[in-house]
Amino acid sequence: MARPRVKAPKTATAGEVIVVKTLISHPMESGQRKDDAGQIIPRKIIRRFEARYAGTLVFAMDLAPAISANPFIEFNLKPDASGELELTWIEDGGEQYSHSQTITVK
Amino acid sequence: MWNRREVILGSLGLVVGLPRPALAGQDNGSGKLIEAFTGGKTPGEGKLSLTMPEIAENGNTVPLTVRVDSPMSPSDHVQEVLVVATGNPAPEVARFHFSPASGVAQADTRMRLAKTQDVVALARMSDGSLQQARTTVKVTIGGCGG
Numbered sequence: 040m041a042r043p044r045v046k047a048p049k050t051a052t053a054g055e056v057i058v059v060k061t062l063i064s065h066p067m068e069s070g071q072r073k074d075d076a077g078q079i080i081p082r083k084i085i086r087r088f089e090a091r092y093a094g095t096l097v098f099a100m101d102l103a104p105a106i107s108a109n110p111f112i113e114f115n116l117k118p119d120a121s122g123e124l125e126l127t128w129i130e131d132g133g134e135q136y137s138h139s140q141t142i143t144v145k
Numbered sequence: 146m147w148n149r150r151e152v153i154l155g156s157l158g159l160v161v162g163l164p165r166p167a168l169a170g171q172d173n174g175s176g177k178l179i180e181a182f183t184g185g186k187t188p189g190e191g192k193l194s195l196t197m198p199e200i201a202e203n204g205n206t207v208p209l210t211v212r213v214d215s216p217m218s219p220s221d222h223v224q225e226v227l228v229v230a231t232g233n234p235a236p237e238v239a240r241f242h243f244s245p246a247s248g249v250a251q252a253d254t255r256m257r258l259a260k261t262q263d264v265v266a267l268a269r270m271s272d273g274s275l276q277q278a279r280t281t282v283k284v285t286i287g288g289c290g291g
């Protein structure tokens with residue numbers, strides 16, 4: 040259901056701060072809406088985003104229902120050496136979506 | 146006839162004496178959330194910026210940028226930024242957790258705004274000090290699926 044898209048540079052120079060842009064398709068059902076029968080539609084959101092670089096947690100975000108559908112998250116990273124960027128989105132209920140890519144530091 | 150002093154005092158009494166359900170009804174718990182983050186300390190201002198449009202035509206998706214002026218070194222960096230909506234059904238919007246590897250303490254996302262309201266951001270630094278920023282966004286069409 041949820042599909043992540045990520046835009047991050049493949050290479051960086053040492054000491055450079057790079058920008059990572061992410062978007063994941065997800066309805067972010069807030070738990071505030073009602074269906075046609077007047078029943079509250081249960082909350083189902085992406086509640087947590089984590090970014091690891093070379094195995095270390097470098098950025099995280101806790102999301103509330105106030106975050107828009109198809110959550111867009113942009114953050115910065117200063118990679119000291121080449122490594123793997125691993126991104127994880129965690130949904131209510133525990134399901135996870137992930138994306139990883141290598142960043143080469145010259 | 147009443148003289149001027151009596152009229153002024155009388156109208157003051159009327160204003161003070163009025164029940165204020167409108168104001169009380171606006172509290173969505175944002176005060177408590179802010180208090181829990183600050184622990185009662187008064188945050189400073191100037192280092193944290195919260196950038197949002199002045200007018201949002203569509204409350205379903207309003208861009209938001211938080212940025213903290215910080216060296217982001219192991220000994221002096223931003224740990225956490227909390228974003229609070231004062232006029233949504235629930236006050237919490239997001240918490241951003243930074244680290245020295247962030248390089249620059251900035252994050253962008255998009256949020257829902259149910260109506261015109263103030264949005265508050267609070268930052269906690271590695272030394273425990275706090276920063277606050279606040280902005281008002283006018284919303285044309287609310288964004289909570291009402």
